[in-house]
Amino acid sequence: MASYFPMLQQFMTSAATNSEAIVNEAIPIVNATMAATEGQTVFPTDVSSFITFLYSYSALRDWFKLIVIGGLFESCRRALMSLYYKVGDSFFIRASFDQSDASYNWILVWLSKQPSWSKTRDMQITTRAGGGNSPAVILEGEEESANQFYKSSRKISYLPSASLTYSLWYKRRWMTITRVQQQTYMRHRLFFPPLYAPDPFLHRGMYGDKENTLYISILTRDHNILTELLQEARQFYMAGQEHNMCIYVSDSTGSHWNHVACRAKRSMRSIVLDPGVKDILLEDARDFLRSKSWYAERGIPFRRGYLLYGAPGSGKTSMIHCMAGELGLDVYIISLSRAGLDDASLSELVNALPERCVAIMEDIDAAFTHGVSRENPSESGEEDAEAKKANPGGQTVAAPTTTTSKLSLSGLLNALDGVGAQEGRILFATTNKYSALDPALCRPGRMDLHIEFKNASKYQARELFNRFYLPTPSAEGAEDSDEKETVDSGYDTDSTRGSTPPSPTSDEQQEKTEKDTEESDMAFKSSNNFSPFKGIRHAGRAPDFGRTRIAELALQFSDVIPERECSMASLQGYLMAYKTRPVEAACEVGAWVDKEHAARLVKEQQEKEKGAVAKEKAKDAKKREKDNKEIKSAAATAPAPALAPCACQKVPTCATCGGASVEKLPPSSSKLGSPVVELSPQASVPVDANIATPLPCLSPVAVAA
């Protein structure tokens, strides 16, 4: 403040010289309050004189009045507005719904059911419903039309326009809905670690995402109205989701869950396991969900973990999805191999799980072989070779190789059962390498139930066939008489859709199928972008067999399948190649099994050879390492190298270095305890003239004299 005074003083001085009137007016006042020197305007030194000095300017006086009066008016306006809002607010109930919360979707679905919504004239159209970050109100009939036609799989849906306020009536109360879209500002985890940034919106990614929030205001003072609205919205939503389950994955920052899709629930019947396995899993999970108070009474954390391990393609993932559907829970997929996932973000992810859900960690062993270790991630790479542990079954743990993940095993264990771990969650972990898992991860409390999934048994093969070629009721009665086949493939083509198909005999049907296949092959090849491909085309039609016929074929099929040799996925793949030809599927499976067997033998042989080569290499490396170690330790403990004496005890000039001396060493200086001679090339020894040819240097070995 003090620094402004000289400037003001200067300004005043110049003002005084420029305007005599002002000076004349000012001087008496200034004279009255301060000491003035002649010919020089003196600036007021105290506040009251300064104000008086300013007030002496008429323009300043007017400005001052304006400021005071304007300020007074603005303050009154603000006070009145705030009073108005306060009074208005007291008649309203307001609620907000963040997009990241499930209730946001409830309100959107509820909104779609309101008659007034269908009359709205300002809306945003989106085709991202059910996926991405933008759930929207799917139009009536869109669901069905998207299922019926192949051409467009994107459903059109409406969203309330951003920043527009919609008004409608709910239970004779006037209410408004506004959707506000905001750009979340970048706050990087590096600068604002979660500890210091409790607000979930603070670390959403480098550049920030668009966040939607719905604001609802209801003209009522009755809170029950809002509760009723929420319950109704949830009911609408649940009713729509009865046959679906939602899938969530972590977002790019790895600390929040994003809704990615809603999938139709898969029927438990479609999974074929050995008798009893499905029941064990399902009953256990149901029992767990019913036992919250039981856990609370005993102080046991209300969590359950299942470890599904075994052969690839044996149905582990499918089983988890079926169970989630059966239990009516949403699925949260935790990808441990996702780049950048570290202990802190995994912990945040697990803490952000809802109370009842199914969390999946697929291929949990992959996380280990890619570097999850108990050690600090930065150090573990160096200790890979030594990092071998034994599991309860006595098997050796695969040592972590490289450290690409920032996740440590202790971080994973803490996330699973740390203080913040969500209550009521069911965790499923899958692995193909059970023995590679750390015992700490598999212990009860983390993985309570371990279930092995094996390759297909004959029973599974038969059941798979039965489920693959579903019998048609119309053929049930007819099959006993003449086994007529009607058309039903489940994959009907465009040309036949909507028309009632004829019922040709088996031969006719076969011919037709082949013809169809040929025609579609030709059409496909004649198209410009034809390229040879591997795979199974969806075309053709299946004969309509009754239950008995299918069962016969299934038996024939399963008889040929060797016990526990083929995976269920490979059997399903085989049947897909014969999806419209069950008879051929049953007849030709023998050839397929032989082929698979031969391929497996070749693969095993190759793997064996690869393994043998790797083993040989490892053995060589080990031997080399051992030799090096021995040489090093011998060099460390051995005395100075001794040389074998020359037979004549006269060492001539070396042929290579040109000079040498022979010293008799005392016996104690020899490692072998024997007298040795040592060559010291630096010392010069007179050359014996009698020796005509110089000898080469002696080799540095200690020898017995």
Ligand SMILES: Nc1ncnc2c1ncn2[C@@H]1O[C@H](COP(=O)(O)OP(=O)(O)OP(=O)(O)O)[C@@H](O)[C@H]1O
């Ligand atoms: N027991 C089974 N019953 C019915 N279908 C099965 C079964 N096992 C596998 N399949 C089919 O095989 C395919 C692959 O199955 P899935 O992904 O569940 O196997 P997985 O054990 O999880 O394999 P991976 O270990 O390689 O992840 C799915 O399409 C599924 O329908």
